Amino acid sequence: MRTYINPDKNLWSDILKRPLFDVSELYGKVQTILNEIRKNGDDALREFTEKFDGIKLDSLEVSASEITEAENLVSAELKEAIALAAKNIEVFHASQKFQIKKIETTPGVNCWQKAVAIEKVGLYIPGGTAPLFSTVLMLAIPAQIAGCKEIVLCSPPDKTGKIHPAILYAAKVAGVTQIYKLGGVQAIGAMAYGTQTVPQTYKIFGPGNQYVMAAKQLVSMNDVSIDMPAGPSEVLVVADETSNPAFVASDLLSQAEHGVDSQVVLVASNSEVIKNVTIEISTQLATLPRKEMAEKALSNSVFIVVENKEEQIDLINEYAPEHLILSTKNYLEIAEKITNAGSVFLGELTPESAGDYASGTNHTLPTNGWARSYSGVNLDSFSKKITFQEITKQGLLSIGPAIEKMAAAEQLDAHKNAVTLRLKEIRKIPK
Structure with a gap:
């Protein structure tokens, strides 16, 4: 532990530096794995799961019987604790629901926003040194409240090909629709690109090690959005x-x-x-x-x-x-x-x-x-907002001339013409 007594402000940035790790070769290695997954789909997922997790899987998807088996392995006390946590998470995130409010910016010009759920979301849940079943609740419950149609979860299998029982039980409680035995870069690649078994998702959430974080950042450049850099x-x-x-x-x-x-x-x-x-x-x-x-x-x-x-x-x-x-x-x-x-x-x-x-x-x-x-992740993280506008004759007469002047100033004549034609029609001016 390093200790400082009233350090000068000029030193704060150095004192507060986060731990740094050499990642000079990390992104290249991760990109190579992602390329293989994009090219070879399920075959690549099985190959990397055997290589990195030490298990050869016949099926990547968790079956209903495995979820039932996991539920029986979770103690009543832990189920009770999960239920309490799930309730509080639901109450807090449900309070964040977006309320549609129509605004008349000018007489005859009405604008509003509507929150629409992201249809397919992917959740990554680490299962290595600590099986983070609490993260399942934190991600899947808001996704369910938001109205996401597909909630896909990936978590690494152990040496017997199983996912930790508490993770599977929490997934059932939180409304996850599909669960796959995939960890690390292969999980991120599968949810970003889609394979024969794993559906492509539109946004990926969840923590992970430096390889997972690198994979999330790489796929976010062209293929899928992510919750945040981390x-x-x-x-x-x-x-x-x-x-x-x-x-x-x-x-x-x-x-x-x-x-x-x-x-x-x-x-x-x-x-x-x-x-x-x-x-x-x-x-x-x-x-x-x-x-x-x-x-x-x-x-x-x-x-x-x-x-x-x-x-x-x-x-x-x-x-x-x-x-x-x-x-x-x-x-x-x-x-x-x-x-x-x-x-x-x-x-x-x-x-x-x-x-x-x-x-x-x-x-x-x-x-x-x-x-x-x-x-941090919240209900808005699982939705996007679409804007709407509706303009009446009165509204276009009010703002139309300003639009024409601005479009002309930007030398975008087609933009101007789209308003001019309508104003002529409204005013019944001969062409």
Whole structure:
């Protein structure tokens, strides 16, 4: 852990740099795999699944009997927890439904928007070091509420050719229509291009490792849209003398255990806060099953003392964290001034874990500073908006002359003529 005391603002960008990895050869390798999938379809998917996942599959699609079997393997307690989370996610995202509102911009000129669901969406759910069944709920439930007709899910199989039971059960609860045993680049390629078995989708969602992220970025250039650019997960926690060091440490560790490339940042009001949190981290770390992974992530962590409150806010907005936890006495005052963050957690009783699982907000969020320009996944992510306009005689008489002048100024005579002809007809002027 690197610690800084009231660093000069000129140093912030260097101090807050995300972990960097050499990806010079990554995109070439990923593109080669994508090209094979586009060319050879299912054959390429089976070949890469055997190569990367170590299993030769007879069928890529998960059967109804496999879903039933998975449901029987999920404990009643976990089913109950999933039901609670699903309900809260549904309530929160249903509240985001778009309301059509017709606007008369000028008498006789009516304009409005209509939200239309993306017909086919693809969801990628990692299943490696942590089977992220919670992400199934976060993506499929809003897709269902939005009205997506096909919700296609891909997740990597284990060495026996199975997908984790909780992922399959969550998919059933959330209304997924098709599930395929595909991981990594091959999953992204299949949903981007379509194969003999896997349907082509129009937008791909979901987290993944650097290969998955590279694949999403490559297919988004020409073939399919994606939810957002993304990198490793991250959290920034703000703490002061009133903060509970154990709570703060647990929040930092909950992010660190995601993966070795995760980054955690602590912004503290004084050095004593950092000292107390560091002690708690050592205590809690010792009992974590993913201790080694968390330790590696902590080596990328940054602890910063920033005594000035306004400078704290400036630093947060410059970093633009995926997760921001305000564990301070004046959290509402700080929150009002936050402009760049994926999701904000207010007060000591609001851990980031709540947003990851069951509060109802979405945990698919912009990382790597993309919170400066991207929102997290929400209901709008699964729809597009179509604009409509209807103009009466009165309306065209009102705005037509302005259109003619503007079109003429841009030397687009056909544009002008499309209005002129109509105005002549309305005014009954002889041709």
